[in-house]
Amino acid sequence: MIRRILCLALLLVLAAASPAAAHNVIAGSDLRVAQTIAGTELTVVIQGTRRVPGPLRVSIVAYQPFAGPALQVEVRSLASGRAASGTVRPGGAVQLRVDRTGPHELTLRAGGEVALIPFRVLVERAAGWEFLIYGGLFLAGTLLIGGLLTGTLSRPSTGRYLVAGAAAAAAVAATIVVLEPQLPARQPDGAAPVEPVSGRPYAVGQVRTVPEQPVAGQEFTVRLDLVDGATGRAVDDLAVHHEALAHLVVTSQDGSSFRHVHPLRTAPGRLETRLRADGPGRYLVYAEFERQDSGGQMVSGAFDVTGRAVTVAAPRQHAPPRLTPAAPTAGRPVSIEVDPAGVVRPWLGMPGHLIVRSLDGGFLGHVHAMGSGVPLRFTFSFPVAGRYLAWAQYAVEDRIVTVPFTVDVS
Template identity: 25%
Template sequence: MNRFLNIIALATTLVLAQSCSFLPNEKKAISVSTHQHEERSTIESHHREHSTSGTIHGEKKALTQARLKLPSNITQNKNISILIEVQDLNRKAIPNFDTFQEKLMHLIVVSDDLKFFSHLHPTYKDNGQFEVKTSFPQAGGYTFFSDYKPVGKTEQVSVLKMQVPGNSIAAPEINLDRTKIFNDTKVNLALSESTVKAGQEVTLIFKLQEASNNQSLTDLQPYLGEKGHLVILRKSTSLTAEDYIHAHALKNTPAGQVHFMTSFPQSGKYKVWGQFNRNGKIITADFLINVV
């Protein structure tokens, strides 16, 4: 029986100055390496470079490439060790990274149906290698958005993919509610524009209240150095770097509110995840937005 989990690395197009080119050695391929005496499947990523302030989307020249190493046997709801290797375009390990938003790497993991979301912070193991342990609650495809900053360089996003074997579950129901309750916190999402248009700047306003009495929260604390964090992904058959937006919280907003300013690059349905720190407990509030 073939013990290896076959993961296909999709060839990636890097857009630069309105022209298309491929990163060195990109190809549809499966390669296998050994890590800690364990058989692992390896896939390569596509990448983009972005600035470290404001909304993060749009593509520039890639400075790095990343490889994802996984155990050959992956099952649902079982913790596994994930290794991410960051290299320059000549496949030489990048040894040093700058801390940004209090971490060396932010790893966003989402299922293809956007039902599952996880924001992880892998541990740096030296020689360009980051490691984290996590589990996956359902079968199907997952996309990793690895966000890091080599010393003296701009922030980089590497996109990697993996597959969890098994029977896929039915797609989740579409919920367009703008007010939801997450444990003991009520979150309302308001938009500065009644109709969100592609390319138009819009402010997303998260109003957080105590679910039991609708009082504005007074116990919000900084999360990773900011009032909150916002990740946005466009629903797509195959997520890419162009579908990923990371927006920073605005300063000096009313108590119990966290605001983000961003724009959506193209029309479609987007899912947003706002993350906030309530007395040391992280609240993740998800909503759907339609962009015309």
């Protein structure tokens, strides 16, 4: 009997020792995705679920005042096709029902724009090890009591066996407790299947505008199409990095116009954002994104705007950033301090962002503020001598502040 129990325990240990999972998926954590939609900057927060069927909370964090109607939100399971929908205002939340784990798509509609955000509903699974630990301890306790009772009831041989069994069961439980940190983490329910090959190729990206020839003052779409160079198929496996599927920086050649937006996924492999140019001329586009199981990458492009300059409100003036050393040298780190115009709130997971472009547009750098104190402090090493256009960005209560400045590097 005892030998059988020990064999069973061993079998359970062997059966549970499946190959290690490569992905580090955290069930129950929130997914935050920045979206520039209906002319405003939002972050969609898909809150982690604890159980299915159950509620899935979707909230919208606004970084700018939003006067439009409520946003329409729909959550659909890609496996069953079942969907639930509701409306939510920026700053608010909506609860939608999900009835299974696995791949889902969140559709966000606002002002005639539609974003399709892919995500997974993940639910934590109890690890097999826990069963063995608690089972082993329970068995040990039961056998020990049995052993003690039979021992006192003058059947010492059976009692000894039971106590020995208890010791064995306790040993199994204790061994697993000790080994647990080395054991592979169990994938949550609904996680993507683990692929044996890691390291997908970079996506081939193409930037274009619709219409092809935008006119100053009129809305147009910047479109980014991503294709896997090896298979020719649309790249639809972007990882959310710095809280967005992609970060798009659009600047006029002279640097007078700067936009940092978060394009909407409108179809597999397609990201789009609506813009309006203030004046004619050449505009440079840089898209930062990351494919799952691949590194971060940047795709750039350009387009020309025709028409006449439109009059726009003069930008707010900001205190110029402080540079140390004041006259930067190429290849040496420079400390850049920015006094925020208000109480800073995290945006894209960081207190502040600094985007630097060379005058000709051949170089674009992006760093984050270090620490959480005031002033916002950045460190940047300019690669070669020359003039650089720079924009420091941060969020305060009701807006995103952009501080443009230029740096001459010797």
